[in-house]
Amino acid sequence: MSAMLLVAALRDPATVAGLDAAGWNSLIAMARAERLIGTLAFRLEGRAVPDAVRPILTDAKADAVREARQAIWEADRARAALAPIGLPVILLKGTAYAAAGLPAGQGRFIGDLDILVPRDRIDAAADALIAAGWEWVKEDPYDDAYYRQWMHELPPMIHAERDRMIDVHHTVLPLTARPTPDAAAMMADAVLITDGLYMLCAEDRVCHAVAHLLADGDLQGGLRNLWDIHTLLADVDPQALEARAARHGILPHVRQAQRLAAAIYGAGGRLTLWDRLVRARLLARNGWGQETRKALVFAFFVRSHWLRMPPLMLARHLFTKWRKGHRPQ
Amino acid sequence: MVREELYRREGAEAIIVRPLDDIVLLYHRPSCQTHMVISPVPEILDAMADGLPASAPMLRDRLALLYDLGEGDVVGEIGQHLAYLDRIGLVRPA
Amino acid sequence: MRHSLTLRIGPATFRIGSAWAQPIDQLKRLYADYPDVDGAIADFTVRLQPTSAVRRWVRPSIFITGDHGLADAAPMSLAHGLLAAEMGMNLQMALGWRRHLLLHASSVEKDGRVLVMTGESGSGKSTLAAQLGERGWRLMGDEFALLDLDSGAILPFPRLVSLKNKAIEVIAGEVPAARMGPLLGATAKGDIRHMVPRADAVARMGEGGMPALLLFPRFGSGPAERPVGQGEVFMRLTQASTNYVALGEPAFAALTRFVAQVPARAIDFPSGEAAIAMVDRLWSEIA
Numbered sequence: 001m002s003a004m005l006l007v008a009a010l011r012d013p014a015t016v017a018g019l020d021a022a023g024w025n026s027l028i029a030m031a032r033a034e035r036l037i038g039t040l041a042f043r044l045e046g047r048a049v050p051d052a053v054r055p056i057l058t059d060a061k062a063d064a065v066r067e068a069r070q071a072i073w074e075a076d077r078a079r080a081a082l083a084p085i086g087l088p089v090i091l092l093k094g095t096a097y098a099a100a101g102l103p104a105g106q107g108r109f110i111g112d113l114d115i116l117v118p119r120d121r122i123d124a125a126a127d128a129l130i131a132a133g134w135e136w137v138k139e140d141p142y143d144d145a146y147y148r149q150w151m152h153e154l155p156p157m158i159h160a161e162r163d164r165m166i167d168v169h170h171t172v173l174p175l176t177a178r179p180t181p182d183a184a185a186m187m188a189d190a191v192l193i194t195d196g197l198y199m200l201c202a203e204d205r206v207c208h209a210v211a212h213l214l215a216d217g218d219l220q221g222g223l224r225n226l227w228d229i230h231t232l233l234a235d236v237d238p239q240a241l242e243a244r245a246a247r248h249g250i251l252p253h254v255r256q257a258q259r260l261a262a263a264i265y266g267a268g269g270r271l272t273l274w275d276r277l278v279r280a281r282l283l284a285r286n287g288w289g290q291e292t293r294k295a296l297v298f299a300f301f302v303r304s305h306w307l308r309m310p311p312l313m314l315a316r317h318l319f320t321k322w323r324k325g326h327r328p329q
Numbered sequence: 330m331v332r333e334e335l336y337r338r339e340g341a342e343a344i345i346v347r348p349l350d351d352i353v354l355l356y357h358r359p360s361c362q363t364h365m366v367i368s369p370v371p372e373i374l375d376a377m378a379d380g381l382p383a384s385a386p387m388l389r390d391r392l393a394l395l396y397d398l399g400e401g402d403v404v405g406e407i408g409q410h411l412a413y414l415d416r417i418g419l420v421r422p423a
Numbered sequence: 424m425r426h427s428l429t430l431r432i433g434p435a436t437f438r439i440g441s442a443w444a445q446p447i448d449q450l451k452r453l454y455a456d457y458p459d460v461d462g463a464i465a466d467f468t469v470r471l472q473p474t475s476a477v478r479r480w481v482r483p484s485i486f487i488t489g490d491h492g493l494a495d496a497a498p499m500s501l502a503h504g505l506l507a508a509e510m511g512m513n514l515q516m517a518l519g520w521r522r523h524l525l526l527h528a529s530s531v532e533k534d535g536r537v538l539v540m541t542g543e544s545g546s547g548k549s550t551l552a553a554q555l556g557e558r559g560w561r562l563m564g565d566e567f568a569l570l571d572l573d574s575g576a577i578l579p580f581p582r583l584v585s586l587k588n589k590a591i592e593v594i595a596g597e598v599p600a601a602r603m604g605p606l607l608g609a610t611a612k613g614d615i616r617h618m619v620p621r622a623d624a625v626a627r628m629g630e631g632g633m634p635a636l637l638l639f640p641r642f643g644s645g646p647a648e649r650p651v652g653q654g655e656v657f658m659r660l661t662q663a664s665t666n667y668v669a670l671g672e673p674a675f676a677a678l679t680r681f682v683a684q685v686p687a688r689a690i691d692f693p694s695g696e697a698a699i700a701m702v703d704r705l706w707s708e709i710a
Binding site for chain 2: 652653654655657658661667668671672675676679682683
């Protein structure tokens with residue numbers, strides 16, 4: 001069994017009417033494993049479901065609502081911390097969707113607070129956050145040097161009292177990756193949500209989500225990222241998106257994301273051979289919530305590091321990590 | 330001057346107040362956080378209930394009408410409590 | 424998952440999958456008198472899976488996971504598979520249950536009113552609850568007490584009681600062998616044996632009661648007793664709750680009401696008999 005059961009339910013909620021108990025158990029386990037149970041709960045709102053399922057979906061919705069509230073509060077605290085140095089807060093990903101009340105935010109589980117700041121102000125931003133109670137998470141100097149030199153973000157920070165993480169980005173892809181999106185343009189064209197809080201413009205929101213999905217990660221959580229893209233695509237002008245994607249050097253990735261979103265969550269569409277491999281990786285989940293197709297998953301894991309780093313650096317990085325005992329999950 | 334900083338209390342609908350026998354519990358809805366506080370924090374919040382901007386000296390004067398505030402740097406202490414309340418979001422700079 | 428079982432405990436249903444037969448067989452024997460929920464829709468999925476492909480067969484090693492898991496969970500040997508399954512269920516409840524406020528506490532019921540006992544591991548709350556359960560009280564649970572957010576009642580979660588080290592001898596002496604699980608030696612917490620609650624406690628797993636007394640038991644000294652201020656009670660209960668923060672405002676309301684209405688005492692006791700005597704006395708005075 002693959003996650004086709006889950007994507008079918010998200011694409012066309014009416015299909016759950018035919019599920020038996022085993023089907024529901026599989027659907028719920030998959031949805032939880034893919035962190036899509038909140039999204040599923042909102043997609044199924046108002047629909048008749050078995051008595052045993054209703055409290056599960058109610059709980060998921062309530063969790064998503066509470067998470068959104070806490071995420072928005074974190075954004076407000078970041079705003080308060082950075083206001084003294086005159087830095088507006090540009091929100092990324094889930095927190096932006098929640099703060100702006102976008103459909104992509106409905107039922108979405110939000111992890112850390114992700115914000116975008118200009119690279120030349122990133123140290124000032126870190127100092128201001130520390131003054132307001134955030135601390136560095138990791139102490140490994142190797143990781144720290146790696147982060148500062150090559151990554152698109154600061155090493156992670158956590159707030160001492162609230163125990164919540166913040167990721168401060170200065171661009172949306174690692175500096176070692178091949179596409180180099182125009183971070184300055186993203187910041188210049190950011191739109192206001194409310195007092196002191198901004199988000200990327202509609203086309204850039206899609207571009208960022210695509211960069212995150214296809215040019216950056218090993219597709220962990222890919223079904224959720226692709227759902228974000230699917231809902232975000234509804235708000236964009238297709239030609240503006242093409243132009244913007246070209247500007248950020250990720251036009252092939254955006255086109256691929258559009259094909260995958262259509263094929264998986266939409267009305268269907270033609271996929272290339274490579275698209276099919278990606279789709280197989282995205283759907284590699286069984287009815288017990290376990291990742292399947294281990295070889296394929298591992299291949300993508302290695303590839304994700306490949307994308308982030310030139311080969312020689314990759315070898316040295318993986319070797320250092322291996323010596324320290326890190327293993328892919 | 331730091332002492333003249335003005336703060337405004339968040340609205341009544343943002344904070345639930347539950348006194349227990351020895352402390353006061355505050356639930357802050359926007360942050361979903363629970364705080365355990367003791368005097369003079371609940372009294373300071375009460376003194377700001379009108380929602381208008383107030384400074385530490387102003388609050389000292391209001392509280393002095395109701396309570397014996399004792400010796401020491403009362404305005405300074407109230408200022409520290411206000412900074413704490415700002416940090417956790419129960420008051421905002423006005 | 425080659426082997427599986429669905430179990431209902433209190434209001435929660437668990438679908439447990441295992442790469443090995445042994446833990447499932449052990450669960451089936453000990454939970455034999457629990458409701459038959461074969462094929463039901465489950466609230467949670469628990470998975471006992473090999474830590475790596477080879478560890479399914481060679482020195483079998485269990486990674487406990489499911490809907491909710493901890494990436495750094497310590498692996499367990501197959502000999503402790505029963506314990507792994509119980510821990511897996513606890514993990515789902517602790518991280519995922521939202522329908523009641525969860526208190527890390529034991530609870531027993533008498534005459535429709537409930538005694539709640541909360542404390543650290545080793546405080547004696549599980550053993551004391553098991554002993555009271557054999558002396559006219561109905562055992563509601565030894566690990567989690569469920570606080571109803573609307574009514575303020577405590578609801579049962581009567582899983583197998585986990586007895587450690589010296590407590591094993593004490594309880595095994597009072598309870599028929601059919602109700603005792605296998606000895607799991609040398610776990611991270613010492614020796615463990617599980618005890619099946621009495622048939623009556625299992626049959627009434629859907630029946631709650633209003634809390635009438637809260638105790639903070641501590642085994643190892645005394646006997647001594649002191650009242651506990653409401654501030655301290657509130658703080659200790661939030662620390663003892665895994666889902667207080669996740670539940671937000673309804674949890675704040677329910678817990679403040681509990682703290683305001685339920686008298687609390689801290690008790691120190693040198694033995695089970697002393698504890699039982701203190702409980703009986705306090706119950707008749709207060710509850």
